[in-house]
């Protein structure tokens with residue numbers, strides 16, 4: 297399933313030449329940043345000078361630690377990922393860890409992976425896929441003597457984004473008169489790439505080689521680049537790390553989703569019907585709403601009685617999602633009804649009185665609109681399919697848990713009722 301796309305099915309890239317020595321400070325341009333900073337698996341601290349446990353960084357950087365520990369990045373090795381990895385070969389599991397737990401010490405095995413070739417344009421550089429290809433081509437596969445299982449569970453740790461070759465990297469400090477600068481106990485370098493969308497690209501953009509219907513499964517950086525946000529240079533961090541916060545709220549957060557949308561619901565009572573339109577504008581997501589193939593948003597309009605129960609009759613539904621089929625013999629897009637940045641999703645409705653029985657007309661009280669978000673819709677189905685496979689007891693426990701979580705993450709992003717009373721008489725009476 298996911299594996300087929302992220303692993304075995306990758307096209308083989310051109311043979312790589314041996315790259316020049318990597319110098320830590322040399323991110324002279326975006327291509328150098330993408331190949332050198334995002335050289336995977338990440339050699340954060342080969343000499344073992346620093347304590348890479350996030351709790352250790354958190355002793356001094358409390359605010360970042362507290363936010364990070366509640367974020368999606370800290371939970372990227374949750375039961376849905378680990379439960380799957382248990383049944384994978386070391387190569388397949390390594391292909392997933394490049395994004396979900398990318399440090400060298402978080403890898404159970406080592407493979408022949410060469411430094412990436414320099415001298416290409418950024419559009420040709422896919423840090424994750426290039427290394428996946430090398431892992432699959434690797435003749436050696438050895439247990440990693442430096443494997444740190446407790447660090448592996450902590451997923452996308454501070455060091456994944458901040459530490460390379462024993463040096464801590466960060467964004468150029470902002471002047472803060474209230475907080476005098478201190479001398480850091482660790483070596484430190486500043487690069488403005490921390491403030492750019494390219495910083496997030498390695499893990500949040502797949503290469504066009506694996507597109508389905510012309511679009512990669514994860515196309516967030518390109519969607520952003522072509523949007524008005526990208527053109528005006530409003531980075532991912534501006535929306536996902538406001539005030540340099542480490543929260544990364546996305547489709548799992550009702551607050552973040554409400555921020556993304558402008559919703560307008562219109563009703564017109566006529567003699568023979570009630571009709572109108574629900575409009576959902578993607579006014580504040582810097583990419584498609586939603587950007588990924590896993591969430592599903594369901595908008596519905598229905599007639600209800602005074603107790604909020606549905607009145608017999610049609611329920612009008614619109615689905616916002618990119619739905620794909622991804623199995624060993626099929627790769628196909630079924631629908632893409634996501635909302636492009638600035639665009640509008642429109643759901644017109646009309647309930648004709650003549651279609652409703654008298655008893656329902658008497659009960660009728662209001663028309664209700666709901667917008668419900670299922671952030672993990674795709675995974676619910678995937679986990680259900682996995683539960684039918686033969687899993688070990690530990691993997692089974694984890695996939696069951698992940699399945700429950702994927703259902704419980706649903707929430708209502710918008711709900712509104714408007715009075716709708718049948719004033720009679722029926723047309724033709």
Ligand code: HEC
Nearest residue numbers: 347348352353356454458464465466469477478479480481
């Ligand atoms: C013993 C305390 C301590 C520990 C442990 C520590 N740091 Fe720092 N760090 C500092 C201090 C002090 C500075 C200097 C800036 C300041 O005044 O806050 C700093 C600066 C930074 C900066 C640059 C921000 C700036 O304003 O200059 C980053 C990024 C950073 N540390 C990340 C980390 C990471 C990641 C870890 C764990 C691998 C870590 N630190 C461990 C104390 C610490």
Ligand code: HEC
Nearest residue numbers: 368371372395396398495496499532536544545546547548
């Ligand atoms: C090392 C790879 C990596 C990097 C770098 C990275 N991410 Fe992520 N990100 C992930 C993974 C993996 C997940 C999914 C975690 C999970 O739910 O298991 C994720 C999830 C997210 C989400 C999803 C929230 C939701 O509700 O579903 C947001 C938003 C996000 N990242 C933003 C960013 C931004 C902004 C940056 C750049 C500053 C960034 N990420 C850098 C790997 C990465």
Ligand code: HEC
Nearest residue numbers: 298299302371372374376377380391392395424499500588
């Ligand atoms: C190129 C980076 C990348 C690779 C490689 C990758 N993922 Fe992810 N994964 C992500 C991102 C980003 C998300 C979050 C999607 C979102 O919410 O937008 C995610 C989300 C998930 C989730 C749902 C969240 C959760 O924690 O339950 C699962 C499960 C998952 N990935 C499993 C895998 C597996 C299994 C593999 C290997 C076959 C894999 N991923 C490889 C980037 C990656």
Ligand code: HEC
Nearest residue numbers: 350353357360361364452453454457467490491533537540
């Ligand atoms: C997914 C990548 C990612 C992870 C994981 C991450 N950071 Fe950051 N961090 C960033 C980015 C990007 C910025 C700069 C944001 C900006 O400029 O808007 C930053 C900024 C910082 C700063 C500077 C804050 C300031 O006000 O100048 C510190 C300190 C820091 N991070 C520490 C940490 C610590 C400690 C952890 C782990 C608990 C951590 N980070 C985890 C990406 C990350």
Ligand code: HEC
Nearest residue numbers: 496500517520531532535546547556581582585586587588
């Ligand atoms: C103008 C603000 C804005 C910018 C810029 C922006 N995002 Fe988002 N992002 C949002 C909002 C709001 C959501 C929640 C709605 C949604 O899911 O689309 C979101 C959701 C997400 C999600 C959750 C998964 C999903 O399917 O929607 C991910 C992952 C993500 N953003 C990554 C990124 C990355 C990477 C960038 C930069 C290339 C970026 N975002 C730029 C506002 C922004």
